[in-house]
Amino acid sequence: MNPENTKILLVDDEPDILEFMDYNLKKEGYQIFLAKNGQEALEMAQKIKPHLIILDIMMPVMDGIEACRQLRNMTEFNNTVVAFLTARNEDYSQIAGFDVGADDYISKPIKPRVLVSRIKALLRRFSANGAEEIVRIGSLEIDREKYSVTKDNQELVFPRKEFELLSLLISKPGKVFTRDEIMSRVWGDDIIVGDRTIDVHIRKIREKLGDDSIKTIKGVGYKFDT
Protein backbone atom coordinates (compact mmCIF):
# COMPACT_ATOMS: atom_id res chain seq x y z
CA MET A 1 0.00 0.00 0.00
CA ASN A 2 1.10 3.59 -0.59
CA PRO A 3 2.44 5.57 2.29
CA GLU A 4 -0.22 8.17 1.49
CA ASN A 5 -2.93 5.72 2.40
CA THR A 6 -1.20 4.33 5.41
CA LYS A 7 -2.17 5.65 8.79
CA ILE A 8 0.28 5.35 11.62
CA LEU A 9 -0.55 6.15 15.21
CA LEU A 10 2.41 7.10 17.35
CA VAL A 11 2.02 6.88 21.10
CA ASP A 12 4.56 8.15 23.56
CA ASP A 13 4.53 10.48 26.53
CA GLU A 14 7.75 12.19 25.58
CA PRO A 15 7.07 14.99 23.12
CA ASP A 16 10.59 14.86 21.75
CA ILE A 17 10.28 11.29 20.66
CA LEU A 18 6.87 11.90 19.16
CA GLU A 19 8.16 14.81 17.23
CA PHE A 20 11.17 12.89 16.03
CA MET A 21 9.11 10.03 14.70
CA ASP A 22 6.43 12.30 13.38
CA TYR A 23 8.93 14.30 11.38
CA ASN A 24 10.72 11.32 9.92
CA LEU A 25 7.66 9.35 8.98
CA LYS A 26 5.71 12.28 7.58
CA LYS A 27 8.67 12.87 5.31
CA GLU A 28 8.01 9.44 3.85
CA GLY A 29 4.43 10.40 3.16
CA TYR A 30 2.66 8.45 5.87
CA GLN A 31 -0.41 9.83 7.55
CA ILE A 32 0.69 10.33 11.12
CA PHE A 33 -1.45 10.67 14.23
CA LEU A 34 -0.22 11.26 17.73
CA ALA A 35 -1.28 10.33 21.25
CA LYS A 36 0.51 10.76 24.51
CA ASN A 37 -0.79 7.82 26.50
CA GLY A 38 -2.66 4.58 26.15
CA GLN A 39 -6.00 6.11 26.89
CA GLU A 40 -5.67 8.68 24.16
CA ALA A 41 -4.30 6.05 21.85
CA LEU A 42 -7.39 3.90 22.22
CA GLU A 43 -9.70 6.78 21.58
CA MET A 44 -7.78 7.92 18.57
CA ALA A 45 -7.46 4.39 17.21
CA GLN A 46 -11.22 4.01 17.28
CA LYS A 47 -11.56 7.15 15.27
CA ILE A 48 -8.90 6.84 12.66
CA LYS A 49 -8.45 3.09 12.37
CA PRO A 50 -4.72 3.14 11.83
CA HIS A 51 -2.84 0.44 9.97
CA LEU A 52 0.04 0.53 12.39
CA ILE A 53 0.34 1.61 16.00
CA ILE A 54 3.65 2.26 17.65
CA LEU A 55 3.28 2.15 21.38
CA ASP A 56 5.68 3.20 24.03
CA ILE A 57 5.56 0.73 26.88
CA MET A 58 5.84 3.03 29.81
CA MET A 59 3.37 5.85 29.86
CA PRO A 60 1.17 7.57 32.40
CA VAL A 61 -2.60 7.05 32.48
CA MET A 62 -2.47 3.82 30.51
CA ASP A 63 0.68 2.02 29.59
CA GLY A 64 1.35 0.44 26.25
CA ILE A 65 0.88 -3.13 27.32
CA GLU A 66 -2.54 -2.42 28.68
CA ALA A 67 -3.49 -0.45 25.59
CA CYS A 68 -2.31 -3.27 23.38
CA ARG A 69 -4.35 -5.79 25.25
CA GLN A 70 -7.47 -3.77 24.89
CA LEU A 71 -6.85 -3.27 21.22
CA ARG A 72 -6.36 -6.96 20.70
CA ASN A 73 -9.64 -7.69 22.37
CA MET A 74 -11.58 -5.67 19.88
CA THR A 75 -12.49 -7.25 16.61
CA GLU A 76 -11.98 -4.10 14.64
CA PHE A 77 -8.26 -4.11 15.34
CA ASN A 78 -7.70 -7.68 14.33
CA ASN A 79 -5.43 -6.73 11.55
CA THR A 80 -3.84 -3.61 12.90
CA VAL A 81 -0.12 -3.99 13.34
CA VAL A 82 1.11 -3.09 16.81
CA ALA A 83 4.74 -2.48 17.68
CA PHE A 84 6.21 -1.65 21.06
CA LEU A 85 8.75 1.01 21.60
CA THR A 86 11.24 0.08 24.28
CA ALA A 87 14.35 1.47 25.86
CA ARG A 88 17.38 -0.31 24.57
CA ASN A 89 18.32 -2.06 27.76
CA GLU A 90 14.91 -3.34 28.65
CA ASP A 91 14.44 -7.01 28.59
CA TYR A 92 11.97 -7.58 25.79
CA SER A 93 11.82 -11.28 25.92
CA GLN A 94 10.29 -11.01 29.34
CA ILE A 95 7.88 -8.33 28.41
CA ALA A 96 6.84 -10.41 25.45
CA GLY A 97 6.08 -13.11 27.94
CA PHE A 98 2.94 -11.28 28.77
CA ASP A 99 1.85 -12.06 25.29
CA VAL A 100 -0.52 -9.29 24.63
CA GLY A 101 -0.25 -9.67 20.92
CA ALA A 102 2.37 -7.22 19.79
CA ASP A 103 3.79 -7.76 16.34
CA ASP A 104 7.21 -6.27 16.86
CA TYR A 105 9.53 -4.29 19.12
CA ILE A 106 11.45 -1.21 18.21
CA SER A 107 14.18 -0.05 20.51
CA LYS A 108 15.02 3.53 21.12
CA PRO A 109 17.05 5.49 20.51
CA ILE A 110 16.76 4.75 16.86
CA LYS A 111 18.22 6.49 13.85
CA PRO A 112 15.85 8.04 11.34
CA ARG A 113 16.85 5.77 8.50
CA VAL A 114 16.55 2.69 10.62
CA LEU A 115 13.17 3.77 11.92
CA VAL A 116 11.84 4.26 8.44
CA SER A 117 13.08 0.98 7.14
CA ARG A 118 11.76 -0.89 10.14
CA ILE A 119 8.35 0.63 9.61
CA LYS A 120 8.39 -0.26 5.96
CA ALA A 121 9.41 -3.79 6.68
CA LEU A 122 6.71 -4.13 9.28
CA LEU A 123 3.99 -2.90 6.99
CA ARG A 124 5.22 -5.12 4.20
CA ARG A 125 5.32 -8.15 6.40
CA PHE A 126 1.83 -7.72 7.66
CA SER A 127 0.06 -6.45 4.62
CA ALA A 128 1.12 -9.51 2.68
CA ASN A 129 -0.52 -12.04 4.93
CA GLY A 130 -3.44 -9.99 6.10
CA ALA A 131 -4.73 -9.86 2.58
CA GLU A 132 -7.23 -12.68 2.89
CA GLU A 133 -9.91 -10.96 4.86
CA ILE A 134 -12.90 -12.37 3.12
CA VAL A 135 -15.16 -14.80 4.89
CA ARG A 136 -17.89 -16.67 3.07
CA ILE A 137 -20.75 -18.55 4.59
CA GLY A 138 -23.46 -19.75 2.29
CA SER A 139 -24.50 -16.88 0.11
CA LEU A 140 -23.09 -14.40 2.58
CA GLU A 141 -19.72 -12.85 1.99
CA ILE A 142 -18.08 -10.43 4.33
CA ASP A 143 -14.91 -8.55 3.63
CA ARG A 144 -13.34 -7.07 6.71
CA GLU A 145 -10.93 -4.96 4.80
CA LYS A 146 -13.51 -3.33 2.61
CA TYR A 147 -16.08 -3.28 5.39
CA SER A 148 -18.57 -4.74 3.00
CA VAL A 149 -21.17 -7.45 3.18
CA THR A 150 -22.67 -9.16 0.19
CA LYS A 151 -25.63 -11.46 0.18
CA ASP A 152 -26.65 -13.18 -3.05
CA ASN A 153 -24.36 -10.80 -4.89
CA GLN A 154 -26.27 -7.92 -3.46
CA GLU A 155 -24.23 -5.46 -1.46
CA LEU A 156 -25.65 -4.63 1.94
CA VAL A 157 -24.62 -1.60 3.92
CA PHE A 158 -23.63 -2.08 7.51
CA PRO A 159 -22.43 0.84 9.59
CA ARG A 160 -19.51 0.21 11.85
CA LYS A 161 -21.05 -1.20 14.98
CA GLU A 162 -23.40 -3.43 13.06
CA PHE A 163 -20.54 -4.64 10.95
CA GLU A 164 -18.34 -5.40 13.94
CA LEU A 165 -21.11 -7.27 15.64
CA LEU A 166 -21.98 -9.33 12.60
CA SER A 167 -18.35 -9.91 11.93
CA LEU A 168 -17.79 -11.16 15.46
CA LEU A 169 -20.69 -13.59 15.30
CA ILE A 170 -19.57 -14.88 11.95
CA SER A 171 -16.00 -15.31 13.12
CA LYS A 172 -17.12 -18.51 14.79
CA PRO A 173 -20.35 -19.75 13.33
CA GLY A 174 -22.39 -21.69 15.80
CA LYS A 175 -20.61 -20.37 18.84
CA VAL A 176 -22.78 -18.53 21.27
CA PHE A 177 -21.42 -15.14 22.17
CA THR A 178 -22.65 -13.85 25.48
CA ARG A 179 -23.73 -10.29 25.84
CA ASP A 180 -20.68 -9.61 27.95
CA GLU A 181 -18.44 -11.01 25.31
CA ILE A 182 -20.10 -8.95 22.63
CA MET A 183 -19.91 -5.82 24.73
CA SER A 184 -16.28 -6.27 25.48
CA ARG A 185 -15.24 -7.14 21.95
CA VAL A 186 -17.35 -4.74 19.96
CA TRP A 187 -17.60 -1.84 22.35
CA GLY A 188 -14.53 -2.39 24.48
CA ASP A 189 -14.10 -2.71 28.20
CA ASP A 190 -14.37 0.90 29.11
CA ILE A 191 -17.50 1.93 27.33
CA ILE A 192 -20.78 1.72 29.06
CA VAL A 193 -23.95 1.53 27.05
CA GLY A 194 -27.45 0.58 27.98
CA ASP A 195 -29.03 -2.82 27.94
CA ARG A 196 -30.99 -2.52 24.78
CA THR A 197 -28.18 -1.34 22.59
CA ILE A 198 -27.12 -4.79 21.51
CA ASP A 199 -30.69 -5.81 20.76
CA VAL A 200 -31.22 -2.83 18.57
CA HIS A 201 -28.13 -3.61 16.58
CA ILE A 202 -29.08 -7.25 16.28
CA ARG A 203 -32.46 -6.20 15.04
CA LYS A 204 -31.00 -4.03 12.33
CA ILE A 205 -28.67 -6.77 11.20
CA ARG A 206 -31.48 -9.27 11.08
CA GLU A 207 -33.58 -6.86 9.10
CA LYS A 208 -30.86 -6.41 6.51
CA LEU A 209 -29.97 -10.06 6.25
CA GLY A 210 -33.63 -10.85 5.96
CA ASP A 211 -33.30 -14.31 7.45
CA ASP A 212 -33.04 -15.97 10.81
CA SER A 213 -29.39 -16.82 10.72
CA ILE A 214 -28.81 -14.97 13.96
CA LYS A 215 -30.29 -17.03 16.72
CA THR A 216 -31.12 -15.84 20.21
CA ILE A 217 -30.25 -18.13 23.07
CA LYS A 218 -32.27 -16.54 25.76
CA GLY A 219 -30.34 -15.95 28.94
CA VAL A 220 -27.09 -16.73 27.19
CA GLY A 221 -26.43 -14.71 24.06
CA TYR A 222 -26.54 -14.80 20.29
CA LYS A 223 -25.07 -17.02 17.65
CA PHE A 224 -24.81 -17.07 13.91
CA ASP A 225 -26.04 -20.32 12.49
CA THR A 226 -27.56 -21.46 9.27
Next chain:
Amino acid sequence: MNPENTKILLVDDEPDILEFMDYNLKKEGYQIFLAKNGQEALEMAQKIKPHLIILDIMMPVMDGIEACRQLRNMTEFNNTVVAFLTARNEDYSQIAGFDVGADDYISKPIKPRVLVSRIKALLRRFSANGAEEIVRIGSLEIDREKYSVTKDNQELVFPRKEFELLSLLISKPGKVFTRDEIMSRVWGDDIIVGDRTIDVHIRKIREKLGDDSIKTIKGVGYKFDT
Protein backbone atom coordinates in the same frame (compact mmCIF):
# COMPACT_ATOMS: atom_id res chain seq x y z
CA MET B 1 -19.02 -21.53 33.89
CA ASN B 2 -21.45 -19.64 36.08
CA PRO B 3 -20.15 -16.93 38.34
CA GLU B 4 -21.81 -18.85 41.16
CA ASN B 5 -19.41 -21.71 40.67
CA THR B 6 -16.37 -19.56 40.18
CA LYS B 7 -14.10 -18.93 43.13
CA ILE B 8 -11.91 -15.89 43.12
CA LEU B 9 -9.21 -15.23 45.67
CA LEU B 10 -8.33 -11.58 46.16
CA VAL B 11 -5.02 -10.76 47.76
CA ASP B 12 -4.00 -7.29 48.82
CA ASP B 13 -2.74 -5.68 51.97
CA GLU B 14 -4.88 -2.61 51.59
CA PRO B 15 -8.33 -3.27 53.06
CA ASP B 16 -9.92 -0.58 50.92
CA ILE B 17 -8.90 -2.24 47.71
CA LEU B 18 -9.97 -5.64 48.92
CA GLU B 19 -13.32 -4.28 49.90
CA PHE B 20 -13.75 -2.51 46.61
CA MET B 21 -13.07 -5.61 44.58
CA ASP B 22 -14.99 -7.83 46.94
CA TYR B 23 -18.07 -5.69 46.64
CA ASN B 24 -17.99 -5.41 42.88
CA LEU B 25 -17.28 -9.03 42.15
CA LYS B 26 -19.73 -10.39 44.68
CA LYS B 27 -22.37 -8.33 42.97
CA GLU B 28 -21.72 -10.39 39.86
CA GLY B 29 -22.28 -13.56 41.81
CA TYR B 30 -18.72 -14.78 42.14
CA GLN B 31 -17.60 -16.59 45.25
CA ILE B 32 -15.02 -14.31 46.76
CA PHE B 33 -12.28 -15.11 49.23
CA LEU B 34 -9.82 -12.68 50.73
CA ALA B 35 -6.24 -12.74 51.91
CA LYS B 36 -3.99 -9.89 52.95
CA ASN B 37 -0.57 -11.22 51.98
CA GLY B 38 1.11 -13.92 49.97
CA GLN B 39 1.38 -16.25 52.92
CA GLU B 40 -2.30 -16.17 53.66
CA ALA B 41 -3.04 -16.42 49.98
CA LEU B 42 -1.18 -19.68 49.64
CA GLU B 43 -2.91 -21.20 52.63
CA MET B 44 -6.30 -20.13 51.48
CA ALA B 45 -5.63 -21.26 47.93
CA GLN B 46 -4.87 -24.76 49.17
CA LYS B 47 -8.12 -24.86 51.00
CA ILE B 48 -10.53 -23.43 48.52
CA LYS B 49 -8.84 -24.18 45.17
CA PRO B 50 -9.85 -20.97 43.48
CA HIS B 51 -10.28 -20.61 39.74
CA LEU B 52 -8.70 -17.22 39.69
CA ILE B 53 -6.28 -15.44 41.99
CA ILE B 54 -5.73 -11.72 41.87
CA LEU B 55 -2.49 -10.83 43.55
CA ASP B 56 -1.20 -7.46 44.55
CA ILE B 57 2.48 -7.28 43.85
CA MET B 58 3.70 -5.39 46.85
CA MET B 59 2.64 -6.84 50.14
CA PRO B 60 4.24 -7.51 53.50
CA VAL B 61 5.13 -11.03 54.67
CA MET B 62 5.18 -12.42 51.16
CA ASP B 63 4.84 -10.38 48.03
CA GLY B 64 2.72 -11.35 45.06
CA ILE B 65 5.55 -12.41 42.87
CA GLU B 66 6.89 -14.87 45.39
CA ALA B 67 3.41 -16.18 46.02
CA CYS B 68 2.86 -16.63 42.31
CA ARG B 69 6.11 -18.50 41.94
CA GLN B 70 5.17 -20.89 44.69
CA LEU B 71 1.73 -21.43 43.26
CA ARG B 72 3.21 -22.20 39.89
CA ASN B 73 5.35 -24.83 41.47
CA MET B 74 2.37 -26.75 42.69
CA THR B 75 0.71 -28.92 40.13
CA GLU B 76 -2.67 -28.51 41.65
CA PHE B 77 -2.68 -24.90 40.56
CA ASN B 78 -1.70 -25.63 37.02
CA ASN B 79 -4.93 -24.35 35.67
CA THR B 80 -5.57 -21.65 38.13
CA VAL B 81 -5.52 -18.26 36.50
CA VAL B 82 -3.25 -15.78 38.23
CA ALA B 83 -3.40 -12.04 37.62
CA PHE B 84 -1.23 -9.36 39.12
CA LEU B 85 -2.55 -6.13 40.44
CA THR B 86 -0.21 -3.24 39.77
CA ALA B 87 -0.14 0.46 40.32
CA ARG B 88 -0.52 2.21 37.04
CA ASN B 89 2.90 3.78 37.05
CA GLU B 90 4.92 0.81 38.13
CA ASP B 91 7.76 -0.22 36.00
CA TYR B 92 6.61 -3.18 33.99
CA SER B 93 9.98 -4.06 32.71
CA GLN B 94 10.88 -4.93 36.27
CA ILE B 95 7.69 -6.70 37.05
CA ALA B 96 7.76 -8.52 33.78
CA GLY B 97 11.31 -9.51 34.49
CA PHE B 98 10.12 -11.75 37.24
CA ASP B 99 8.33 -13.89 34.75
CA VAL B 100 6.79 -16.14 37.30
CA GLY B 101 3.91 -17.28 35.20
CA ALA B 102 1.20 -14.76 35.69
CA ASP B 103 -1.58 -14.90 33.15
CA ASP B 104 -2.46 -11.25 33.20
CA TYR B 105 -2.17 -8.14 35.16
CA ILE B 106 -4.66 -5.50 36.10
CA SER B 107 -3.69 -1.93 36.79
CA LYS B 108 -5.20 0.04 39.56
CA PRO B 109 -6.99 2.23 40.02
CA ILE B 110 -9.64 0.50 38.01
CA LYS B 111 -13.31 1.29 37.50
CA PRO B 112 -15.85 -1.25 38.72
CA ARG B 113 -17.20 -1.98 35.26
CA VAL B 114 -13.78 -2.41 33.83
CA LEU B 115 -12.73 -4.66 36.66
CA VAL B 116 -15.71 -6.88 36.13
CA SER B 117 -15.30 -7.15 32.41
CA ARG B 118 -11.61 -7.83 32.71
CA ILE B 119 -12.29 -10.64 35.12
CA LYS B 120 -14.89 -12.09 32.85
CA ALA B 121 -12.61 -11.89 29.86
CA LEU B 122 -9.83 -13.54 31.81
CA LEU B 123 -11.96 -16.42 32.94
CA ARG B 124 -13.30 -16.84 29.46
CA ARG B 125 -9.92 -16.83 27.89
CA PHE B 126 -8.60 -19.49 30.13
CA SER B 127 -11.58 -21.71 30.47
CA ALA B 128 -12.21 -21.87 26.76
CA ASN B 129 -8.94 -23.41 25.75
CA GLY B 130 -8.48 -26.13 28.29
CA ALA B 131 -11.89 -27.70 28.51
CA GLU B 132 -13.25 -29.82 25.72
CA GLU B 133 -16.46 -28.18 24.79
CA ILE B 134 -18.07 -31.09 23.05
CA VAL B 135 -19.18 -34.13 24.97
CA ARG B 136 -20.52 -37.21 23.27
CA ILE B 137 -22.31 -40.07 24.92
CA GLY B 138 -23.94 -42.64 22.71
CA SER B 139 -26.02 -40.80 20.18
CA LEU B 140 -26.14 -37.74 22.37
CA GLU B 141 -23.86 -34.83 21.69
CA ILE B 142 -23.74 -31.71 23.73
CA ASP B 143 -21.72 -28.70 22.74
CA ARG B 144 -21.27 -26.13 25.44
CA GLU B 145 -19.87 -23.55 23.11
CA LYS B 146 -22.72 -23.75 20.69
CA TYR B 147 -25.16 -24.35 23.47
CA SER B 148 -26.67 -27.13 21.46
CA VAL B 149 -27.78 -30.66 22.12
CA THR B 150 -28.07 -33.20 19.36
CA LYS B 151 -29.63 -36.61 19.60
CA ASP B 152 -29.46 -38.92 16.59
CA ASN B 153 -28.47 -35.92 14.51
CA GLN B 154 -31.61 -34.16 15.59
CA GLU B 155 -31.09 -30.84 17.29
CA LEU B 156 -32.97 -30.48 20.54
CA VAL B 157 -33.62 -27.13 22.18
CA PHE B 158 -32.81 -26.74 25.81
CA PRO B 159 -33.34 -23.44 27.57
CA ARG B 160 -30.67 -22.26 29.90
CA LYS B 161 -31.46 -23.99 33.14
CA GLU B 162 -32.34 -27.24 31.45
CA PHE B 163 -29.15 -27.11 29.47
CA GLU B 164 -27.03 -26.47 32.49
CA LEU B 165 -28.68 -29.20 34.45
CA LEU B 166 -28.29 -31.74 31.68
CA SER B 167 -24.79 -30.56 31.10
CA LEU B 168 -23.95 -31.06 34.75
CA LEU B 169 -25.33 -34.58 34.87
CA ILE B 170 -23.52 -35.51 31.68
CA SER B 171 -20.26 -34.05 32.90
CA LYS B 172 -19.82 -37.20 34.94
CA PRO B 173 -21.96 -40.01 33.63
CA GLY B 174 -22.95 -42.44 36.29
CA LYS B 175 -22.22 -40.11 39.16
CA VAL B 176 -25.16 -39.32 41.37
CA PHE B 177 -25.66 -35.62 41.90
CA THR B 178 -27.56 -34.77 45.04
CA ARG B 179 -30.26 -32.17 44.96
CA ASP B 180 -28.07 -29.90 47.01
CA GLU B 181 -25.25 -30.29 44.59
CA ILE B 182 -27.51 -29.57 41.66
CA MET B 183 -29.00 -26.57 43.40
CA SER B 184 -25.67 -25.12 44.22
CA ARG B 185 -24.10 -25.74 40.84
CA VAL B 186 -26.96 -24.82 38.58
CA TRP B 187 -28.72 -22.21 40.64
CA GLY B 188 -25.97 -20.97 42.88
CA ASP B 189 -25.67 -20.80 46.61
CA ASP B 190 -27.77 -17.87 47.46
CA ILE B 191 -30.77 -18.44 45.29
CA ILE B 192 -33.66 -20.10 46.97
CA VAL B 193 -36.24 -21.89 44.91
CA GLY B 194 -38.91 -24.32 45.84
CA ASP B 195 -38.58 -28.06 46.12
CA ARG B 196 -40.26 -29.03 42.93
CA THR B 197 -38.22 -26.82 40.67
CA ILE B 198 -35.57 -29.41 39.99
CA ASP B 199 -38.17 -32.09 39.32
CA VAL B 200 -39.91 -29.96 36.80
CA HIS B 201 -36.69 -29.35 34.93
CA ILE B 202 -35.75 -32.98 35.06
CA ARG B 203 -39.13 -33.83 33.66
CA LYS B 204 -38.70 -31.51 30.72
CA ILE B 205 -35.29 -32.88 29.94
CA ARG B 206 -36.56 -36.44 30.08
CA GLU B 207 -39.40 -35.51 27.81
CA LYS B 208 -37.08 -34.07 25.21
CA LEU B 209 -34.54 -36.86 25.38
CA GLY B 210 -37.37 -39.35 25.14
CA ASP B 211 -35.58 -42.04 27.07
CA ASP B 212 -34.77 -43.00 30.61
CA SER B 213 -31.14 -42.03 30.62
CA ILE B 214 -31.70 -39.84 33.65
CA LYS B 215 -32.20 -42.08 36.64
CA THR B 216 -33.70 -41.11 39.96
CA ILE B 217 -32.01 -42.37 43.08
CA LYS B 218 -34.70 -41.75 45.58
CA GLY B 219 -33.58 -39.90 48.66
CA VAL B 220 -30.25 -39.15 47.05
CA GLY B 221 -30.42 -37.44 43.69
CA TYR B 222 -30.17 -37.98 39.96
CA LYS B 223 -27.65 -39.45 37.61
CA PHE B 224 -27.18 -39.73 33.90
CA ASP B 225 -26.62 -43.29 32.81
CA THR B 226 -27.23 -45.29 29.71
Next chain:
DNA sequence: CGGTTTTTTAACATTATTTTAACTTTAAGA
Protein backbone atom coordinates in the same frame (compact mmCIF):
# COMPACT_ATOMS: atom_id res chain seq x y z
C1' DC C 1 -21.39 25.48 11.10
C1' DG C 2 -25.78 22.58 9.10
C1' DG C 3 -27.40 18.50 7.21
C1' DT C 4 -26.85 13.54 7.32
C1' DT C 5 -25.98 9.20 9.16
C1' DT C 6 -25.05 6.33 12.98
C1' DT C 7 -25.51 5.13 17.66
C1' DT C 8 -27.83 5.12 21.92
C1' DT C 9 -31.71 5.64 24.92
C1' DA C 10 -36.06 4.95 26.93
C1' DA C 11 -40.60 3.42 27.12
C1' DC C 12 -43.30 -0.21 26.07
C1' DA C 13 -44.66 -4.86 24.08
C1' DT C 14 -43.85 -9.53 23.63
C1' DT C 15 -42.10 -13.80 24.52
C1' DA C 16 -39.70 -17.71 26.49
C1' DT C 17 -38.30 -19.47 30.60
C1' DT C 18 -38.59 -20.41 35.25
C1' DT C 19 -41.06 -21.14 39.32
C1' DT C 20 -44.97 -22.16 42.10
C1' DA C 21 -48.66 -24.64 43.92
C1' DA C 22 -51.85 -28.11 44.22
C1' DC C 23 -52.26 -32.62 43.45
C1' DT C 24 -50.84 -37.58 42.35
C1' DT C 25 -47.84 -41.33 42.30
C1' DT C 26 -43.97 -44.11 43.81
C1' DA C 27 -40.86 -46.71 46.53
C1' DA C 28 -38.54 -47.95 50.85
C1' DG C 29 -38.69 -49.21 55.37
C1' DA C 30 -41.33 -50.07 59.76
Next chain:
DNA sequence: TCTTAAAGTTAAAATAATGTTAAAAAACCG
Protein backbone atom coordinates in the same frame (compact mmCIF):
# COMPACT_ATOMS: atom_id res chain seq x y z
C1' DT D 1 -48.86 -53.94 53.68
C1' DC D 2 -49.07 -49.44 55.48
C1' DT D 3 -47.00 -45.24 56.04
C1' DT D 4 -44.65 -41.63 54.69
C1' DA D 5 -41.17 -38.94 52.69
C1' DA D 6 -39.70 -38.20 48.29
C1' DA D 7 -40.45 -37.58 43.59
C1' DG D 8 -43.65 -36.91 39.50
C1' DT D 9 -47.06 -34.19 37.03
C1' DT D 10 -49.63 -30.37 35.39
C1' DA D 11 -51.12 -25.95 34.29
C1' DA D 12 -51.03 -21.50 35.48
C1' DA D 13 -48.49 -17.48 37.46
C1' DA D 14 -44.42 -14.85 37.85
C1' DT D 15 -40.27 -13.25 36.16
C1' DA D 16 -36.65 -12.26 33.28
C1' DA D 17 -34.92 -11.57 28.88
C1' DT D 18 -35.40 -9.91 24.60
C1' DG D 19 -37.90 -7.42 20.76
C1' DT D 20 -39.62 -3.12 18.93
C1' DT D 21 -40.15 1.59 18.06
C1' DA D 22 -39.41 6.29 17.73
C1' DA D 23 -36.97 9.86 19.07
C1' DA D 24 -32.77 11.97 21.19
C1' DA D 25 -27.88 12.31 21.12
C1' DA D 26 -23.46 11.74 18.98
C1' DA D 27 -20.49 11.35 15.43
C1' DC D 28 -19.45 12.42 10.73
C1' DC D 29 -18.78 15.14 6.55
C1' DG D 30 -18.39 18.59 3.53
